[in-house]
Amino acid sequence: MDAAVGEFPSLLRSETMSLIQLYVPIDVAHSTVEQLAVLERIQFKDLNPEVNPFQRTYVSQVRRCDEAERRLRFLTVQIASQSIPMRPYLDTIGLFAGRSGAQALEELDSRLVESEQRVAAMNTSYESLEKRALELEEARQVLIETDVFFREASSRSEEIRTSYDDTSAPLLGDVEQRGVEESGFGGFELEFVAGTIDRARMPTFERVLWRVLRGNLYMNYAEIDDSALPVPASESGSSAGGEEKKLRKNVFIIFAHGQELLDKIRKIAESMGATLFPIDSNADKREDKLREVSSRIEDLNSVLYNTNQTRRQELVKIAESISAWWAVVRREKIVYATLNLWQWDQGRKTLVAEGWVPTRDIPLIQGALRQASEDAGSSVSGILHELRAAKNPPTFHRTNKVTEGFQAIIDSYGIGSYQEINPGLFTVITFPFLFAVMFGDIGHGILMAAAAFSLILMEKKLGKKGTGSEIFDTFYFGRYIIFLMGLFAIFTGFIYNDIFSLSLNLAPSQFRWPTDFKAGDVVEGIQTAARYPFGVDPAWHGADNALIFTNSLKMKMSVVMGVLHMSFAICLQIFNHLHFKKPELIWAEFLPQILFMESIFGYLIACIVYKWSVNWEEAARNPPNLLNMLIKMFLSPGNVLPEDQLYPGQATIQVFLLLLALVCVPWMLCTKPYLLWKEHQKITEQGYHGIGANGHDALSQEDESDAEGGGHAVVSAEMDEEHEFDMGEHVIHQVIHTIEFCLGCISNTASYLRLWALSLAHAQLSEVLWSMTIEGAFEMEGAAGVAFLVVMFAMWFTLTVASAFPVANPEAHVKAALTLVLLAVLIVMEGLSAFLHALRLHWVEFNSKFFVGAGRAFEPLTFDGTDEIPAGVIL
Amino acid sequence: MGGGLIFLALFVCIGLAALGFISIPKGPNQVVARTSVLLVITCCWLMWAITYLAQLHPLIRPKRSDLRPPVFAPNDY
Numbered sequence: 001m002d003a004a005v006g007e008f009p010s011l012l013r014s015e016t017m018s019l020i021q022l023y024v025p026i027d028v029a030h031s032t033v034e035q036l037a038v039l040e041r042i043q044f045k046d047l048n049p050e051v052n053p054f055q056r057t058y059v060s061q062v063r064r065c066d067e068a069e070r071r072l073r074f075l076t077v078q079i080a081s082q083s084i085p086m087r088p089y090l091d092t093i094g095l096f097a098g099r100s101g102a103q104a105l106e107e108l109d110s111r112l113v114e115s116e117q118r119v120a121a122m123n124t125s126y127e128s129l130e131k132r133a134l135e136l137e138e139a140r141q142v143l144i145e146t147d148v149f150f151r152e153a154s155s156r157s158e159e160i161r162t163s164y165d166d167t168s169a170p171l172l173g174d175v176e177q178r179g180v181e182e183s184g185f186g187g188f189e190l191e192f193v194a195g196t197i198d199r200a201r202m203p204t205f206e207r208v209l210w211r212v213l214r215g216n217l218y219m220n221y222a223e224i225d226d227s228a229l230p231v232p233a234s235e236s237g238s239s240a241g242g243e244e245k246k247l248r249k250n251v252f253i254i255f256a257h258g259q260e261l262l263d264k265i266r267k268i269a270e271s272m273g274a275t276l277f278p279i280d281s282n283a284d285k286r287e288d289k290l291r292e293v294s295s296r297i298e299d300l301n302s303v304l305y306n307t308n309q310t311r312r313q314e315l316v317k318i319a320e321s322i323s324a325w326w327a328v329v330r331r332e333k334i335v336y337a338t339l340n341l342w343q344w345d346q347g348r349k350t351l352v353a354e355g356w357v358p359t360r361d362i363p364l365i366q367g368a369l370r371q372a373s374e375d376a377g378s379s380v381s382g383i384l385h386e387l388r389a390a391k392n393p394p395t396f397h398r399t400n401k402v403t404e405g406f407q408a409i410i411d412s413y414g415i416g417s418y419q420e421i422n423p424g425l426f427t428v429i430t431f432p433f434l435f436a437v438m439f440g441d442i443g444h445g446i447l448m449a450a451a452a453f454s455l456i457l458m459e460k461k462l463g464k465k466g467t468g469s470e471i472f473d474t475f476y477f478g479r480y481i482i483f484l485m486g487l488f489a490i491f492t493g494f495i496y497n498d499i500f501s502l503s504l505n506l507a508p509s510q511f512r513w514p515t516d517f518k519a520g521d522v523v524e525g526i527q528t529a530a531r532y533p534f535g536v537d538p539a540w541h542g543a544d545n546a547l548i549f550t551n552s553l554k555m556k557m558s559v560v561m562g563v564l565h566m567s568f569a570i571c572l573q574i575f576n577h578l579h580f581k582k583p584e585l586i587w588a589e590f591l592p593q594i595l596f597m598e599s600i601f602g603y604l605i606a607c608i609v610y611k612w613s614v615n616w617e618e619a620a621r622n623p624p625n626l627l628n629m630l631i632k633m634f635l636s637p638g639n640v641l642p643e644d645q646l647y648p649g650q651a652t653i654q655v656f657l658l659l660l661a662l663v664c665v666p667w668m669l670c671t672k673p674y675l676l677w678k679e680h681q682k683i684t685e686q687g688y689h690g691i692g693a694n695g696h697d698a699l700s701q702e703d704e705s706d707a708e709g710g711g712h713a714v715v716s717a718e719m720d721e722e723h724e725f726d727m728g729e730h731v732i733h734q735v736i737h738t739i740e741f742c743l744g745c746i747s748n749t750a751s752y753l754r755l756w757a758l759s760l761a762h763a764q765l766s767e768v769l770w771s772m773t774i775e776g777a778f779e780m781e782g783a784a785g786v787a788f789l790v791v792m793f794a795m796w797f798t799l800t801v802a803s804a805f806p807v808a809n810p811e812a813h814v815k816a817a818l819t820l821v822l823l824a825v826l827i828v829m830e831g832l833s834a835f836l837h838a839l840r841l842h843w844v845e846f847n848s849k850f851f852v853g854a855g856r857a858f859e860p861l862t863f864d865g866t867d868e869i870p871a872g873v874i875l
Numbered sequence: 876m877g878g879g880l881i882f883l884a885l886f887v888c889i890g891l892a893a894l895g896f897i898s899i900p901k902g903p904n905q906v907v908a909r910t911s912v913l914l915v916i917t918c919c920w921l922m923w924a925i926t927y928l929a930q931l932h933p934l935i936r937p938k939r940s941d942l943r944p945p946v947f948a949p950n951d952y
């Protein structure tokens with residue numbers, strides 16, 4: 001059933017795939033997987049589907065890779081938070097050259113463990129040092145502020161006397177003042193509690209104290225300057241070197257009398273989360289303490305700095321090779337995950353693998369196996385064995401950099417079934433062409449082609465990944481599509497005779513204007529003997545009735561192109577039927593479909609062409625309306641009024657075509673189910689006659705093992721079960737298919753009118769842009785006119801294109817930037833719109849006529865993407 | 876001129892297509908290249924032929940109301 005493998009791959013069908021079995025000795029297994037992954041040509045099947053991940057052979061290695069990955073993640077985040085640049089992968093390839101993946105992983109493991117421990121240790125010590133520094137800093141602040149309090153109190157001696165009766169005066173103010181004078185609080189035992197507390201908690205603290213102590217306290221507080229207290233790294237929960245958030249704290253000092261009160265104050269303070277510091281009432285002792293604390297803070301800061309430097313050095317060293325480490329770990333993980341899919345043959349100490357390979361590439365696989373055994377230093381290499389009668393192969397289209405874009409947009413609709421005709425082959429040309437029919441303008445086409453060409457020139461630099469930006473990457477990936485779109489747009493621009501909404505006079509027009517009229521009269525062009533050779537005659541540009549002509553032309557052109565496009569799609573069915581060895585379907589499906597389509601719509605386009613080719617003036621008749629003709633063909637067949645007649649014999653021919661179309665409907669409806677039923681009958685008959693029925697080709701893929709064992713009854717029962725045939729289901733399926741096709745013919749043909757609609761919209765928008773900007777400038781006269789023209793040109797030009805062209809004048813820059821929007825909007829917006837509609841025409845109208853699209857994509861084993869750090873690690 | 880040009884162009888295009896078909900060298904891209912050449916020539920000829928055909932015997936003529944009568948007759952140069 002598979003096509004013979006030709007000398008060269010073709011995009012017409014997906015590649016012939018073979019299911020191969022590999023017998024690989026264990027010591028070569030690892031390097032075999034590595035070589036095959038580099039080759040990117042084999043998709044392995046999971047031979048252990050019932051085994052859960054924890055019971056697989058290589059689960060411990062996978063776990064090791066996961067551990068290594070975790071450590072790498074930790075280190076990467078550390079490096080990123082310190083803003084250390086990491087050397088890209090390409091510069092680090094040499095680090096593990098010459099060593100196989102397994103050896104590299106061993107080495108890497110020990111290094112990673114070591115690095116992780118060191119960095120983690122440095123982190124913890126840094127954090128604890130920071131915390132200590134914070135505490136010391138708080139102590140220092142407390143010392144400074146309490147100093148201020150005591151000095152303030154001493155300076156307020158005079159005030160106390162005058163404010164004696166003032167209810168807001170502090171109760172113990174005079175006592176305090178006397179206490180300071182007597183230095184050391186000699187007689188009166190005035191004690192205090194000093195400490196720090198969160199600024200937010202301050203009011204609550206005050207209120208609680210006031211209530212509990214019934215006002216028998218004197219409290220003073222001050223805010224600690226915000227810049228003095230960094231938040232330690234551990235509290236903010238971020239990585240080493242976290243941001244410095246400011247801790248807002250206040251220093252307070254509470255004076256009270258009596259041990260009980262002081263105890264209460266201490267308890268309340270502690271419960272509110274305040275930190276208490278022992279402060280000496282003696283100023284000198286406080287000064288000493290302050291000096292001591294300050295020097296300790298300095299020491300700590302220098303230690304912190306050193307720790308940070310050491311940690312940074314360590315991270316810099318790691319950053320030099322971390323990309324290579326990531327690659328090793330990710331590759332090893334892929335290798336072991338693949339090895340887990342293989343089956344372990346206990347007796348012969350080999351691993352058995354099964355996978356899909358394009359038949360053409362089997363020699364490549366054999367080469368890889370040999371290479372792998374060389375790498376592993378073993379004399380035994382893996383053995384390749386091709387399996388026959390394999391089921392459900394994946395679909396693989398071999399594309400190059402030009403065709404991969406087109407294939408991608410077709411694959412978005414659905415992956416083609418194995419070896420059916422690939423619409424992607426034709427899409428390479430028909431898609432840009434249909435786009436261009438909706439976009440025809442020489443100027444816009446040139447701009448689009450130029451932009452795409454510049455992207456193509458940047459290919460070498462940008463490579464496969466493109467830039468980081470997603471929007472730009474979309475355009476970059478489709479650069480060849482856009483380039484072809486632009487080229488075809490230039491062609492259709494010549495046909496529509498439209499360059500930035502103006503027309504070209506490539507040859508003398510076929511109309512000439514009369515000479516005897518007055519200005520303001522409506523004049524009609526006079527037909528000459530010449531005919532404009534290429535495209536729409538320039539005389540139509542600016543004519544009052546231009547749209548009447550172009551609409552008629554474009555509508556008919558759309559219908560003609562649509563019917564031809566769809567007929568082509570129906571004809572592609574033949575190739576599928578022949579390839580899958582079902583020639584009866586050509587009679588059952590293809591013929592009624594094509595006859596139905598052509599007898600109605602093929603007839604329509606033939607009439608369109610015929611009507612164009614008749615010289616109606618010479619015939620001295622009114623040309624009949626084709627739409628009415630088609631409607632009357634259905635509503636009153638056989639009756640054609642003489643004045644509506646397009647050609648002699650029309651009535652008979654129309655009746656014949658109508659009957660033909662009518663016959664096609666039951667033809668489509670009944671033939672295929674009948675054929676299926678007959679086949680089924682043949683199978684069941686054969687089932688009663690003997691064992692080992694080979695049956696029809698279509699049903700031959702079942703396992704041959706069923707043919708043995710059991711009696712006839714068992715065999716036939718089995719056969720019945722396997723070829724479960726539900727006639728009702730097939731009939732319903734065919735009814736739906738028929739209705740879909742017949743109604744679809746009409747609606748799809750009408751759908752092609754979007755080719756007209758969008759090209760009309762494009763032409764009108766383009767004209768509006770021109771008339772709103774530059775045209776006005778041409779009409780102004782004098783110096784103002786010149787200036788205005790220049791400005792408007794800049795506007796129009798920029799709107800149209802601008803960014804690629806350097807503008808010397810800064811003013812024009814501004815206008816250019818403003819106007820760039822308009823033409824960019826026009827090209828980009830219209831371009832996207834026409835792209836979408838052309839794509840829809842392909843997906844729905846074209847594909848529905850022959851494409852099944854029930855395949856699965858070929859996803860080969862690959863190391864692609866392992867040279868990058870996975871997304872999400874660095875936020 | 877006239878309708879014959881369409882057939883002339885058709886034969887030229889068939890010739891070009893045949894030439895293209897034969898001259899594309901064997902290789903992995905032969906199928907794509909051949910298909911593309913055929914499709915390009917077909918599509919372009921089709922679009923040109925439709926436009927030419929539509930203007931062969933036009934049913935309406937352009938009308939304008941913004942012209943000024945010429946001072947010199949067109950053939951006076």
